[in-house]
Amino acid sequence: xxxxxxxxxxxxxxxxxxxxxxxxxxxxxxxxxxxxxxxxxxxxxxxxxxxxxxxxxxxxxxxxxxxxxxxxxxxxxxxxxxxxxxxxxxxxxxxxxxxxxxxxxxxxxxxxxxxxxxxxxxxxxxxxxxxxxxxxxxxxxxxxxxxxxxxxxxxxxxxxxxxxxxxxxxxxxxxxxxxxxxxxxxxxxxxxxxxxxxxxxxxxxxxxxxxxxxxxxxxxxxxxxxxxxxxxxxxxxxxxxxxxxxxxxxxxxxxxxxxxxxxxxxxxxxxxxxxxxxxxxxx
Amino acid sequence: xxxxxxxxxxxxxxxxxxxxxxxxxxxxxxxxxxxxxxxxxxxxxxxxxxxxxxxxxxxxxxxxxxxxxxxxxxxxxxxxxxxxxxxxxxxxxxxxxxxxxxxxxxxxxxxxxxxxxxxxxxxxxxxxxxxxxxxxxxxxxxxxxxxxxxxxxxxxxxxxxxxxxxxxxxxxxxxxxxxxxxxxxxxxxxxxxxxxxxxxxxxxxxxxxxxxxxxxxxxxxxxxxxxxxxxxxxxxxxxxxxxxxxxxxxxxxxxxxxxxxxxxxxxxxxxxxxxxxxxxxxxxxxxxxxxxxxxxxxxxxxxxxxxxxxxxxxxxxxxxxxxxxxxx
Amino acid sequence: xxxxxxxxxxxxxxxxxxxxxxxxxxxxxxxxxxxxxxxxxxxxxxxxxxxxxxxxxxxxxxxxxxxxxxxxxxxxxxxxxxxxxxxxxxxxxxxxxxxxxxxxxxxxxxxxxxxxxxxxxxxxxxxxxxxxxxxxxxxxxxxxxxxxxxxxxxxxxxxxxxxxxxxxxxxxxxxxxxxxxxxxxxxxxxxxxxxxxxxxxxxxxxxxxxxxxxxxxxxxxxxxxxxxxxxxxxxxxxxxxxxxxxxxxxxxxxxxxxxxxxxx
Numbered sequence: 068x069x070x071x072x073x074x075x076x077x078x079x080x081x082x083x084x085x086x087x088x089x090x091x092x093x094x095x096x097x098x099x100x101x102x103x104x105x106x107x108x109x110x111x112x113x114x115x116x117x118x119x120x121x122x123x124x125x126x127x128x129x130x131x132x133x134x135x136x137x138x139x140x141x142x143x144x145x146x147x148x149x150x151x152x153x154x155x156x157x158x159x160x161x162x163x164x165x166x167x168x169x170x171x172x173x174x175x176x177x178x179x180x181x182x183x184x185x186x187x188x189x190x191x192x193x194x195x196x197x198x199x200x201x202x203x204x205x206x207x208x209x210x211x212x213x214x215x216x217x218x219x220x221x222x223x224x225x226x227x228x229x230x231x232x233x234x235x236x237x238x239x240x241x242x243x244x245x246x247x248x249x250x251x252x253x254x255x256x257x258x259x260x261x262x263x264x265x266x267x268x269x270x271x272x273x274x275x276x277x278x279x280x281x282x283x284x285x286x287x288x289x290x291x292x293x294x295x296x297x298x299x300x301x302x303x304x305x306x307x308x309x310x311x312x313x314x315x316x317x318x319x320x321x322x323x324x325x326x327x328x329x330x331x332x333x334x335x336x337x338x339x340x341x342x343x344x345x346x347x348x349x350x
Numbered sequence: 351x352x353x354x355x356x357x358x359x360x361x362x363x364x365x366x367x368x369x370x371x372x373x374x375x376x377x378x379x380x381x382x383x384x385x386x387x388x389x390x391x392x393x394x395x396x397x398x399x400x401x402x403x404x405x406x407x408x409x410x411x412x413x414x415x416x417x418x419x420x421x422x423x424x425x426x427x428x429x430x431x432x433x434x435x436x437x438x439x440x441x442x443x444x445x446x447x448x449x450x451x452x453x454x455x456x457x458x459x460x461x462x463x464x465x466x467x468x469x470x471x472x473x474x475x476x477x478x479x480x481x482x483x484x485x486x487x488x489x490x491x492x493x494x495x496x497x498x499x500x501x502x503x504x505x506x507x508x509x510x511x512x513x514x515x516x517x518x519x520x521x522x523x524x525x526x527x528x529x530x531x532x533x534x535x536x537x538x539x540x541x542x543x544x545x546x547x548x549x550x551x552x553x554x555x556x557x558x559x560x561x562x563x564x565x566x567x568x569x570x571x572x573x574x575x576x577x578x579x580x581x582x583x584x585x586x587x588x589x590x591x592x593x594x595x596x597x598x599x600x601x602x603x604x605x606x607x608x609x610x611x612x613x614x615x616x617x618x619x620x621x622x623x624x625x626x627x628x629x630x631x632x633x634x635x636x637x638x639x640x641x642x643x644x645x646x647x648x649x650x651x652x653x654x655x656x657x658x659x660x661x662x663x664x665x666x667x668x669x670x671x672x673x674x675x676x677x678x
Numbered sequence: 679x680x681x682x683x684x685x686x687x688x689x690x691x692x693x694x695x696x697x698x699x700x701x702x703x704x705x706x707x708x709x710x711x712x713x714x715x716x717x718x719x720x721x722x723x724x725x726x727x728x729x730x731x732x733x734x735x736x737x738x739x740x741x742x743x744x745x746x747x748x749x750x751x752x753x754x755x756x757x758x759x760x761x762x763x764x765x766x767x768x769x770x771x772x773x774x775x776x777x778x779x780x781x782x783x784x785x786x787x788x789x790x791x792x793x794x795x796x797x798x799x800x801x802x803x804x805x806x807x808x809x810x811x812x813x814x815x816x817x818x819x820x821x822x823x824x825x826x827x828x829x830x831x832x833x834x835x836x837x838x839x840x841x842x843x844x845x846x847x848x849x850x851x852x853x854x855x856x857x858x859x860x861x862x863x864x865x866x867x868x869x870x871x872x873x874x875x876x877x878x879x880x881x882x883x884x885x886x887x888x889x890x891x892x893x894x895x896x897x898x899x900x901x902x903x904x905x906x907x908x909x910x911x912x913x914x915x916x917x918x919x920x921x922x923x924x925x926x927x928x929x930x931x932x933x934x935x936x937x938x939x940x941x942x
Contacts, residue, residue, distance in 0.1 A: 136512065136513075138512075139512055237533055238462075238529060238531075238532065238533050239529045239531055239650065239652070240531060240533075262648075264648075265648060265649055267649060270649045271649060271650040271651075271652065272383075272648050272649065272650060273382070273383050273531050273643055273648065273650050274403055274531060274533075275382055275383045275384045275400050275403060275404070275648075276383050276384065276648045278384075278396065278399055278400055278403065279383075279384040279396065279400065281396070302534075303533050304399075304402070304403060304406065305399040305400070305402070305403050308395060308396065308399055357791075426770075430769055430770075431769065432769050432770065484694060554788060557780075557783050557786070557788075560776065560780065561780055561783065563769075563770050564768065564770075564772065564777070564780070565763065565766055565768075567727070567732055567761070567763045568761075568763065568780070570730070570731070570732050570752070571730060571732070571756060571759070571760065571761035571763070571842075572756050572780060572781075572783045572784055572836075573751075573752045573753035573754075573755065573756030573757070573783065573784040574752065574783075575752055613770075613771070617771065617772070617773050617776060618770050618771065618772050618773075618776055619776055621791075
C-alpha cells in the first residue's frame, strides 16, 4: 500500500513540475525576424518576451520589448529577460549565438537553404515549444498552398517561363544563387533565375551577366518606388538592351519582407512574384 | 655621356609603361564572365554593349589606380614617410561617412558619390585646420590630425551603420571592399578628367617633391615656398583620393605599394616617379580587376580583396629589402 | 675683403612666444670665415635659421649686400645663399646625383630640365670637392663623412656668395673634421666663398675662423678674432668648466685645454 502512494505522489509532483516547465511560463526571445513570424503563426505570440528591431510582423510585435538590432543584439538585455529559449539565425549572428550559449541559454538557430528545410525548422520549433500540432497544421497548410502553386506552374512550358533577375543591391550588384530559398521561390512562381547556376546564397555579379541573359523580368528588392526604380535601371549603360527594360517590366513594388524572409509568408511572396511574372493574380 | 642616357632611360621607362597600359586597356575587355570575340563586337549588339561596359570599367580602374598611386607618392613625399598611403589623412573615412549618409537619406542615386566626395573634402579641410601652427603645416601635425580625424569619422560611421543597419548592410560592402562595376555612368568622364589633371599638376611640382622628401629646411634653402607647396599638394592629392573613393570605395594597397615599386626603377626622381606611378597603378588595378571578374566567374571578387592579396605580400617583400634604410 | 656682406640689426629670434635671442647685431665682411659658437641651447641654430628665413624673425632687420633680406624672393635668395643643415634621418633612397642636381633648382624654370651649363657646373664642383668616386652611389651607402661631402658639394653647386653650415662635423672623426674644414678654408680663400658655420669644437673654430661670434644667455657675449675672444674667463663663464688657453705653436691661434676635475 504505502510504496504505491509514494509512487503516485512522486508522479503527481513530477507532473506538476513538468507543467510548470512547459506551461504558461514559457519565455521566448527571437532575434530572427522570420522566426518571429513563425512563432506568431504557431500561436505563441504571447510568450515572446523580446525580439530584435527588424521583427516587424505581425503588428503585435510593436508592443514587444526590443533587445537590440539584428547584427548587434544586446546580450545583457536578452539574459535579463530570462528566456527559456532564444531563436536566432546562423552566419552573422553566430558570435552572438556562441556568447548566449556560453551564458547558459538555450539557443536554436534557423537557416533554411530551401523550403524543405524551412518546413523542418518549423516542425522543430513546434516540438521545442510544445506546439507540434500547430506546427504540423502550418506546414500542412503551406504545403497545400505550395502544391496548388506547383500544379498550376507545372502546366507552363519551360520555354514559356520568364527569365528573372532579382536585384538585392545595386552597387555592387548582388543577387541570389542556387543555395537560397529565394531562388526556389522564383522557380516555384514560374520564373527562371538567371543566377541559378551560382552556388552562393548571395553573390556579387557583374552587369555583363544581366545584359547577356537579358531577363524578361527584373525585381528590385531594395526600394519601393516603381517610377524611380525604372528610371534608375534605365540610366545604366547598356541596360536598355535588356528585355525587361524594353518591355517596362521592372518591378519594385513587392514588399521585400515577403521574399527575403524564410517564414510563413513565403506563399504570399511567391504569389506576388507570380503576379509580376505572368501579369495576373494567382487565384 | 652618362647623363644623356639617363634622360633617355627615363623616357623609355615611361614609354614601356604606357604601351603596357594601352595594351591592357584594349585587350582586357575580351576577358570576363561572358565570352565575346573580336568579330562580334562590331556585329552583335549584345557583345558590343558588353565590351563597352567592360572598357568603361577598365578605364575607370586604370584611372583610379593611377590616381591613388600619385596621391600615395605625394603623401609619402610631404610626410617624409614611406608608409603613407592616400587614406592616411582621413579622406577615406570622410568619404565613407558621406556615402553612408547619402544611403540613409535615399533620394537620387547620384547622391552617393557626391556626398562621399564632400565627406572626403570635409576630412581634409578639418585636418588642415587642425594641423596649422603659425600659418605652417608641420608634417607630424598632418599625420596626427589625419589619424585622429580618420578614427573619429570611422567611429561615427560605425555608429550610423549600427543604428541604420537595415538600409546600409549592402552599401557598406561596396565602400569597404571597393567596386569598379559602377552603375552610375556619367562619372567616368569626371574621373578621367580629374585623374589626368591631378597627375599633370602634381608633375609640375616634381622638383619640389624631390626636395621635400629630403627635408623641409633643404627645400626652403633652395628657394621653395614650402608652406604654399605643401598646401597645394595636399589638396591635389586629397582631391584625387576623394574622387577615387567616392566612386569606387576603398581600394587598398595600391597607393602604398606602387610608389615603392616604381622607385626601384626611377629612384626618388619625381619627374619619373609621378607619371610612372600613375601608369603602374593603372596597370596593377586593371590586371587585378581582370582577375577579380574572371577567376570565380560569374561571381565577382571585390577588387579590394585582390589588391590586398597581391599587395600585402608585396609590401612584406618590400619591407624586407628596405629594412636597411627604414631601420638604420 | 672689406665690403659688408651681411648686416644684422637688433635681431630677435625665437619660436612664437619663446624668445631665444635678443638684440643681435653684427656685420660680416665679404670673404670672411665666421664661426658661431656657444653652449647648447644658446640659439646658434636658431640664429642661422632666422637669417635663412626658415623661421620668421621676431624683431629686427637683416641686410644682405645692403638690401633688406625680406625683399628678396626666396628663389633669388637661394641663388646667393646656400645652406648645409645638420644631417637628419632620410627615409628614402636618394642617389648622389639626385642630391647634387638639387643644387641647380633655384636656377631652373619650372618647365625646363637641366641644361649643359648646369651639368657642367655639377661636374666642376664634384672635382672641386673630390667626390668623383661617390657619384654613382646611393646616399645610404655612404658614411656620415662622405654624406657631408655630398651635401657640401650640393651647396656649392648653387654657386652661392655666402655659405651657411650647421655643425658640419658633428658625428665625424677627427680626420674627417680636418678634411672638411680644410676644404671649407680653401673654398673661402681660393674660391672667395664667404662662410658662416656653427661649431661646437672651440679649437676647430679657433684654427679656421677669421672671427668668432659667441652666443650666451640670449645675446652676443663676444664678437671678434679668436685671439681676442677666446680667453679662459669667457670660456669658463659660458661653459661652466675649467680651462687653460694657450697659443698653438704652429698656427699661433689660441688653443683651449680642458682640465678634468681630478686635476683641479
